[in-house]
Amino acid sequence: MNPAELVGLWSSEPYEYGSMEMTELALLPDGRGWSLFENSVGAYEIERLTWSVPEPGRLELHTHLYVSADISENQVEVEQESPLDKRQNVAYTLSDDTTPLEPDGFVALNLSERVVVRSRFGLRRREVTIHDDQTHAVVPYG
Numbered sequence: 001m002n003p004a005e006l007v008g009l010w011s012s013e014p015y016e017y018g019s020m021e022m023t024e025l026a027l028l029p030d031g032r033g034w035s036l037f038e039n040s041v042g043a044y045e046i047e048r049l050t051w052s053v054p055e056p057g058r059l060e061l062h063t064h065l066y067v068s069a070d071i072s073e074n075q076v077e078v079e080q081e082s083p084l085d086k087r088q089n090v091a092y093t094l095s096d097d098t099t100p101l102e103p104d105g106f107v108a109l110n111l112s113e114r115v116v117v118r119s120r121f122g123l124r125r126r127e128v129t130i131h132d133d134q135t136h137a138v139v140p141y142g
Helices: none
Strands: 008-011 021-027 032-039 044-055 058-072 075-099 102-115 118-125
Touching: 021 102, 021 118, 044 075
Parallel strands: none
Antiparallel strands: 008 021, 008 118, 021 032, 032 044, 044 058, 058 075, 075 102, 102 118
């Protein structure tokens, strides 16, 4: 069973002081999810995954699909789609945090290793569905 405390849309934005890129980690209640890397020059890369918590304080991610897309004016064009088989088992902690970008505070997800290119994420919102993945209509979830 996956703990509800991890379900949500997590973003590196609170830690991106002037950065031109952003990463997200989406963890859905049913154990599916994705990681996203996006930058200002148009890179939009998603890795679809499944996740679980095999023991308290450990997050297991199994990445199974890579999707690169061009997204403009609500149009999605898949540039590349390829299977993956990448597994990560990382320690995690949750804490309250503040940054200059988020002075009112947020819940932080701190990972022992980088997922995509970051190891710290701030909770954006608890409610997340596959429809938040902009490539879901072009590359459906299995």
